[in-house]
Amino acid sequence: MSNLFAPLPFASGKAMKNRFMLAPLTNLQSHDDGVLSDDEYRWLTMRADGEFGATMTCASHVQAAGKGFPGQLGCFSDQHLEGLTRLAAGIRAHGSLALLQLHHAGMRSPEEEIGQQPLCPSTNEETGARALTLDEVEQVREDFLAAARRAELAGFDGIELHGAHGYLLCQFLSPTINQRDDAYGGSLENRARLILELIDGVRAQCAPDFALGLRLSPERFDIRLGEMRELAQELFHGGQIDFLDMSLWDSFKEPVEDDFKGRTLLSCFTELDRGNVKLGTAGKIRSGEDARRCLDAGADFVLPGRAAILHHDFPRCVAANDSFEPVPNPVTRDYLRNQGLGEKFVEYMAGWGGFVED
Numbered sequence: 001m002s003n004l005f006a007p008l009p010f011a012s013g014k015a016m017k018n019r020f021m022l023a024p025l026t027n028l029q030s031h032d033d034g035v036l037s038d039d040e041y042r043w044l045t046m047r048a049d050g051e052f053g054a055t056m057t058c059a060s061h062v063q064a065a066g067k068g069f070p071g072q073l074g075c076f077s078d079q080h081l082e083g084l085t086r087l088a089a090g091i092r093a094h095g096s097l098a099l100l101q102l103h104h105a106g107m108r109s110p111e112e113e114i115g116q117q118p119l120c121p122s123t124n125e126e127t128g129a130r131a132l133t134l135d136e137v138e139q140v141r142e143d144f145l146a147a148a149r150r151a152e153l154a155g156f157d158g159i160e161l162h163g164a165h166g167y168l169l170c171q172f173l174s175p176t177i178n179q180r181d182d183a184y185g186g187s188l189e190n191r192a193r194l195i196l197e198l199i200d201g202v203r204a205q206c207a208p209d210f211a212l213g214l215r216l217s218p219e220r221f222d223i224r225l226g227e228m229r230e231l232a233q234e235l236f237h238g239g240q241i242d243f244l245d246m247s248l249w250d251s252f253k254e255p256v257e258d259d260f261k262g263r264t265l266l267s268c269f270t271e272l273d274r275g276n277v278k279l280g281t282a283g284k285i286r287s288g289e290d291a292r293r294c295l296d297a298g299a300d301f302v303l304p305g306r307a308a309i310l311h312h313d314f315p316r317c318v319a320a321n322d323s324f325e326p327v328p329n330p331v332t333r334d335y336l337r338n339q340g341l342g343e344k345f346v347e348y349m350a351g352w353g354g355f356v357e358d
Contacts, residue, residue, distance in 0.1 A: 003292075010211050012212065016054050017096075020301070021099075021303045023303040023308065026058050026069055027342075028071035029043060030071050030073045033074065034072060034080055036080070037071075039344070041086065041090060049094045050311070050312040050314065053301070054157075056099040058073055060075040063104055064076055065114050066106065066168065067105060067113045068105030069110075075100060076143060076147060088154050098157050099158050100159050101215070117130050119131075119132050121184065122178055147159075152207065158212055160215055161195065165217055169194065173188075173223060173227070174221060178191050199214070203240055214244055217246070217248070218246065219248075219265070226260075236273060237273070239275050243300075245281075246266070246279065248265050249284070251264075251284055251290070252264060252293070279298070279299055280303050282303035310326045330358075336349060
């Protein structure tokens with residue numbers, strides 16, 4: 001298990017002390033205006049104290065109109081700066097890298113949360129979203145970059161761009177959702193343009209050692225696996241990002257698309273020429289054995305989610321016992337409270353079938 005606890009240096013200069021990065025997890029705990037709450041602070045700093053090499057926040061919205069869920073942590077205004085500064089310091093105090101995930105929900109923004117029609121690369125009848133104008137696309141870009149600068153000012157070690165799970169950046173990548181006929185639609189090059197501009201912008205506007213990652217999902221949400229492999233290879237060759245975080249839902253599953261059957265979805269990315277860019281995987285990493293299997297398969301680090309909810313010190317537990325298995329579900333609400341979850345997070349987890357005792 002020694003490789004799980006070897007340091008992982010990033011090309012820009014920062015390093016994780018081990019191969020465990022907390023997955024960015026929706027938790028509904030912050031205030032309605034996006035200001036950090038004590039519950040969210042406690043949830044995240046307990047994971048940093050639990051020996052995660054990097055502690056990533058939930059998706060944090062870069063525009064008020066990009067809010068994706070109630071109680072979402074915000075990064076779109078200087079009113080969030082005090083809380084973000086407190087959070088970054090609290091994470092870093094435990095020797096964990098502090099990472100803020102930047103996000104815009106796009107057509108997945110609930111109208112009741114944002115008070116307006118949701119936004120999308122193109123008009124979307126199913127969700128009632130309207131198409132962004134070109135000026136609005138450029139404003140989205142500037143707001144992502146402003147949020148990155150705000151994260152740096154707050155003391156975060158870096159940020160991750162959320163390009164997965166059918167949110168706005170992922171919507172741009174989709175050849176079916178994105179029906180634009182300008183520079184941000186059509187070819188994969190055009191559909192990836194916003195993400196690539198954000199990467200260039202962060203590198204130009206933040207310090208050279210500010211860590212930069214990107215989350216992608218290669219399936220679901222009208223995304224094509226072959227295209228995500230092509231984009232990943234371009235990002236690896238470009239060397240501008242420090243890490244690529246692949247959200248696979250199941251790190252050991254077979255691809256859905258027929259052209260890639262007979263192998264693991266993870267292998268579609270581990271086989272690429274990665275250069276100095278590190279590759280992480282998220283999806284059903286529930287034990288020490290699962291984490292080891294991911295690294296043995298070629299990943300550089302893992303992003304546990306449910307295991308980190310059940311055990312704030314999951315990395316420490318694995319270090320003490322390389323066969324460590326999380327407590328079985330369902331667990332009690334008191335158990336989750338003792339693991340640092342606030343009441344809103346506990347109730348959210350109670351909606352996950354079989355996770356919490358009735």
